[in-house]
Amino acid sequence: MQSVFNRAKFANVRDELTRDFYELDKNISITACPTLVHIANNFKVEAKTVSGKKVLHSSHVDLEPTSTTPQIKQIIEAAGFNYSFTENIETKKYPLKKILKMYQDSDYVVTTRLHGAIIAYAFKRPYIAISFDPKVAAFNKLYGGGVCIADVGQLSAALASDQFKAKSNYEAELTRVRDFGKKISQSMGL
Numbered sequence: 001m002q003s004v005f006n007r008a009k010f011a012n013v014r015d016e017l018t019r020d021f022y023e024l025d026k027n028i029s030i031t032a033c034p035t036l037v038h039i040a041n042n043f044k045v046e047a048k049t050v051s052g053k054k055v056l057h058s059s060h061v062d063l064e065p066t067s068t069t070p071q072i073k074q075i076i077e078a079a080g081f082n083y084s085f086t087e088n089i090e091t092k093k094y095p096l097k098k099i100l101k102m103y104q105d106s107d108y109v110v111t112t113r114l115h116g117a118i119i120a121y122a123f124k125r126p127y128i129a130i131s132f133d134p135k136v137a138a139f140n141k142l143y144g145g146g147v148c149i150a151d152v153g154q155l156s157a158a159l160a161s162d163q164f165k166a167k168s169n170y171e172a173e174l175t176r177v178r179d180f181g182k183k184i185s186q187s188m189g190l
Contacts, residue, residue, distance in 0.1 A: 010187070011028055015142050018135075036170075036173060037181065043100060048124075054081070054105065054106045054107045056108070057076065057084070057111070058109055059112055060112045061087050061089075064112040064130075072130075076155075079160065086099055088116060106120075107125070109127040111127055111130070121170065124168070126164050128164045129149070
């Protein structure tokens with residue numbers, strides 16, 4: 001992978017964890033994710049002005065232990081929220097636009113997926129990330145917009161707290177991602 005980055009005219013990674021894993025230059029471009037631009041260009045993005053009760057559970061089927069999925073649902077419903085679920089995997093029944101609309105329609109997101117946190121962030125939805133993957137914690141640490149907990153046992157307390165309704169620098173990050181794309185387009189004469 002190092003050789004690919006060495007030959008690239010432009011390179012961008014999502015976080016310091018990725019940069020350090022690939023032993024990249026400390027000055028490499030770091031921005032949230034192109035997902036922000038896709039969502040901003042194709043959906044109405046605005047923070048909810050009224051606290052609602054819709055919680056979307058975005059599950060990483062390969063990392064989230066099977067036994068925790070019903071436990072997460074039970075905790076969310078016991079806290080008084082309406083539960084919905086996505087695996088964040090595009091299928092004929094659930095094309096990408098339908099999955100993204102689930103995020104847009106939700107008030108909050110509970111996720112075990114990195115892209116669950118990224119998409120929640122892109123829609124300005126507060127999220128609770130249950131980190132079974134260090135990339136989820138790295139995203140949360142760098143960009144905010146929610147909280148990261150270490151295990152399902154902390155979910156009830158996190159839902160009861162307003163801490164997960166953390167502010168983010170969404171507008172600044174969206175601009176940074178767009179600026180990186182413009183730089184590439186300009187270099188290609190587009």
